[in-house]
Amino acid sequence: MTAEEKKVIMASSAGTIFEWYDFYLYGSLAAIIGAQFFTPFPEATRNVFALLAFAAGFIVRPFGALVFGSLGDLVGRKYTFLMTILIMGLSTFLVGLLPNYYQWGVAAPIILIVLRMLQGLALGGEYGGAAVYVAEHAPIGRRGYYTAFIQTTATLGLLLSLIVIISVQGYVNGNWPDQPVLDAAGAAMTNLDGSPMMQKAFNAWGWRIPFLGSVFLLLISLYIRLQMNESPAFKAMKEEGSASKxxxxxxxxxxxNGKFALIALFGLTAGQAVVWYSGQFYALFFLQNVIKVDSFTANVLVAWSLILGTGGFLFFGSLSDRIGRKPIILAGCLIAALTYFPVFEALTRVANPALHAAHQTPVTVTANPEDCSFQFNPTGTAKFTSSCDIAKAQLARTSVNYTTIEDPNATAAAIQIGDAVIPSYDAGNLAGEELAAAKSTFDTSVADALKGAGYPLVAADNTSVAVASNFVDIFTGQKLAIIAILTYLILLVTMVYGPIAAMLCEMFPTRIRYSGLSLPYHIGNGWFGGLLPATAFAISAQTGNIYSGLWYAIIVAAMTVIIGAIFVPGGTQNKSMFTDDPEHKMHR
Known part of the structure; x- marks a missing residue:
C-alpha cells in the first residue's frame, strides 16, 4: 500500500467514522430522547415512536442517495463529501441545542424528526462516495481489502458514540445530583408514597453533551476533506469526456443498468442490512428494552464486542479478494438465518437468568379476537382501550412470553399466570375514580402474579441480571459469556458487510457508479435495516413472544440467500463487469 493510498483510506475513513458517530448518537440514546420529546404518550408507544424517529433518518436515506449520488457522478466525489459532512454535522449539533417538549410543545418532536431526516439525507450521500472514492484508488485485485476499511467506519462510529456516551454519562451522574421527573404539563411527578420521582442528571440534560461536542468532529472532518484530491478514475473519465450527463x-x-440495482438490493443489501442491524443496534435494544439490562451495562458489553469483532471486516474483505465476495456475503446471511433464535435465547438465559426461568411459566391471554388490535402506534394518536389491548400491553412491558387464546364468546380479556386468573378491564367504558380503581386493581394483581411466577419486575430485586460498574468491569463468567455471544453476532456482521462495498462498486461503471450503488445500498440499509428495530418490536408485542420479532430478519436474510445465489453475478470473480471503465485502462 503506497503512502498516497494510505492517505486516501485514512481521509475517507476518518470523515465517515465521524458521520456514523453523529448518526448513531440518536440510536444509542433513543429511550432517553424519547422521554424528553415524546412524553405525552404512553410508555410503550413512546418507545416505538422514539425508534421510528430513529428510523426517520433511514427512510430518507435513499433520497439522499439520489441527490448526492447524482452530484457525485456529475461534479465529483470530493465536493459531494464536503456537502454531506457539513449537513450531518450541523444537524447533529442542532439536536443538542433543541428545546424539549415542555419548552416548545409539539414543535420540538417535529423539529427533532426533521433534523433526523437531514442526517439521513447526508448519510445517503456519504457512504456511496466513500466506497467509490477508495475503490477507484485501489488496485483491482485488492478492492475488497481496501474498501473494507470503509466498512469498519459504521461500526467504529457506533463504538465511538458508545464510548463517548459511557464517559459523559459516568462523569455527569457522578458530579451532578439527580433531577426531578416532569409530567406532560411540566410539573414534578411523585411516587406512590408521595416522594418526588427523580432521574439521573445525564437523562435530564447530560445527553446533549455528545451532540454538542460533535461540532469539533465536524471541524476536523471538514479539514480532512479539504485535503483530498479527486479520484483518478473520475478525473480520467472527465478528461475523456465520457461522463454521464x-x-x-x-x-x-x-x-x-436498472436490473443490477434490483439484483444488488434483493440479492445483497437487503440481507446484509438486517444482519448488520440485528447484530449491532437491535442487539443493544434487545439487551436494554427486552431483557432489562441497564443501559450503561448494555453499552459496555456491546462496545467490547465491537472492539473484539471489528477486525473481521478487514479479514473478510481481504478474503473476498481471493475466494469472491458473493460466497462470503450469502454465507453470512444463511448462518444468521439459521442461528438467530438460539443465539438470542442464549443471550436472555445468560444476561438475565431470572427472566429466562420465568418464561417457563405458561401465561395466556383469553380474549375475543374482535377485541384485540395490532398495537403499532407510530404517531401516538391511537387509543388502545379494549380489555385485550390493555392485557397485552401490560405483559409486553414486562417482557412476558404469552399465548393468546381466542374465545369469540369472551366479554372481557383475562390473563392466566400459573393458577392465577386476572380479568382485564375496558378503559373505554370507565372514567374518573372508577377507571383509576380498575387500573390499580388490575396492575397490582398482574404484578403480584408475575412476581409469584418468578418474573423480576424490580431491578433491585433481580441479582441475577448482568451489571457492569465501569468500562473494564467485564471479567466475570456471565459478562464474558455475553460478550462472546455479542461478538459472534458482530462476526456475522463482518461477513456480510466487509465485502459489500467492493461488490457493489464492481456492479456499476464509473460514469454512474456513485448513483448506481448508493440507491440499492441505502434502500436496503435504510428501509430493510433501519426499520428493523421498530418492526421487530411491534411483531413481538403482537405475538406475545420476545423472540418472534427475529422472524423479520430471518425471512429477509433467507430471501437474499435465494435471490443472490441465482441472480448475483460474480462467484469467485472480483472485477468490474464494465471493461470500458477508465480504471481498467489505468490498471492495465
Whole structure:
C-alpha cells in the first residue's frame, strides 16, 4: 500500500467514522430522547415512536442517495463529501441545542424528526462516495481489502458514540445530583408514597453533551476533506469526456443498468442490512428494552464486542479478494438465518437468568379476537382501550412470553399466570375514580402474579441480571459469556458487510457508479435495516413472544440467500463487469 493510498483510506475513513458517530448518537440514546420529546404518550408507544424517529433518518436515506449520488457522478466525489459532512454535522449539533417538549410543545418532536431526516439525507450521500472514492484508488485485485476499511467506519462510529456516551454519562451522574421527573404539563411527578420521582442528571440534560461536542468532529472532518484530491478514475473519465450527463436516468432508466440495482438490493443489501442491524443496534435494544439490562451495562458489553469483532471486516474483505465476495456475503446471511433464535435465547438465559426461568411459566391471554388490535402506534394518536389491548400491553412491558387464546364468546380479556386468573378491564367504558380503581386493581394483581411466577419486575430485586460498574468491569463468567455471544453476532456482521462495498462498486461503471450503488445500498440499509428495530418490536408485542420479532430478519436474510445465489453475478470473480471503465485502462 503506497503512502498516497494510505492517505486516501485514512481521509475517507476518518470523515465517515465521524458521520456514523453523529448518526448513531440518536440510536444509542433513543429511550432517553424519547422521554424528553415524546412524553405525552404512553410508555410503550413512546418507545416505538422514539425508534421510528430513529428510523426517520433511514427512510430518507435513499433520497439522499439520489441527490448526492447524482452530484457525485456529475461534479465529483470530493465536493459531494464536503456537502454531506457539513449537513450531518450541523444537524447533529442542532439536536443538542433543541428545546424539549415542555419548552416548545409539539414543535420540538417535529423539529427533532426533521433534523433526523437531514442526517439521513447526508448519510445517503456519504457512504456511496466513500466506497467509490477508495475503490477507484485501489488496485483491482485488492478492492475488497481496501474498501473494507470503509466498512469498519459504521461500526467504529457506533463504538465511538458508545464510548463517548459511557464517559459523559459516568462523569455527569457522578458530579451532578439527580433531577426531578416532569409530567406532560411540566410539573414534578411523585411516587406512590408521595416522594418526588427523580432521574439521573445525564437523562435530564447530560445527553446533549455528545451532540454538542460533535461540532469539533465536524471541524476536523471538514479539514480532512479539504485535503483530498479527486479520484483518478473520475478525473480520467472527465478528461475523456465520457461522463454521464444524466446519471440517474442512465443508472435506473434502462433495464441494462436498472436490473443490477434490483439484483444488488434483493440479492445483497437487503440481507446484509438486517444482519448488520440485528447484530449491532437491535442487539443493544434487545439487551436494554427486552431483557432489562441497564443501559450503561448494555453499552459496555456491546462496545467490547465491537472492539473484539471489528477486525473481521478487514479479514473478510481481504478474503473476498481471493475466494469472491458473493460466497462470503450469502454465507453470512444463511448462518444468521439459521442461528438467530438460539443465539438470542442464549443471550436472555445468560444476561438475565431470572427472566429466562420465568418464561417457563405458561401465561395466556383469553380474549375475543374482535377485541384485540395490532398495537403499532407510530404517531401516538391511537387509543388502545379494549380489555385485550390493555392485557397485552401490560405483559409486553414486562417482557412476558404469552399465548393468546381466542374465545369469540369472551366479554372481557383475562390473563392466566400459573393458577392465577386476572380479568382485564375496558378503559373505554370507565372514567374518573372508577377507571383509576380498575387500573390499580388490575396492575397490582398482574404484578403480584408475575412476581409469584418468578418474573423480576424490580431491578433491585433481580441479582441475577448482568451489571457492569465501569468500562473494564467485564471479567466475570456471565459478562464474558455475553460478550462472546455479542461478538459472534458482530462476526456475522463482518461477513456480510466487509465485502459489500467492493461488490457493489464492481456492479456499476464509473460514469454512474456513485448513483448506481448508493440507491440499492441505502434502500436496503435504510428501509430493510433501519426499520428493523421498530418492526421487530411491534411483531413481538403482537405475538406475545420476545423472540418472534427475529422472524423479520430471518425471512429477509433467507430471501437474499435465494435471490443472490441465482441472480448475483460474480462467484469467485472480483472485477468490474464494465471493461470500458477508465480504471481498467489505468490498471492495465
Amino acid at each position: 444524466a446519471p440517474l436516468r442512465e443508472a435506473f432508466g434502462n433495464w441494462r
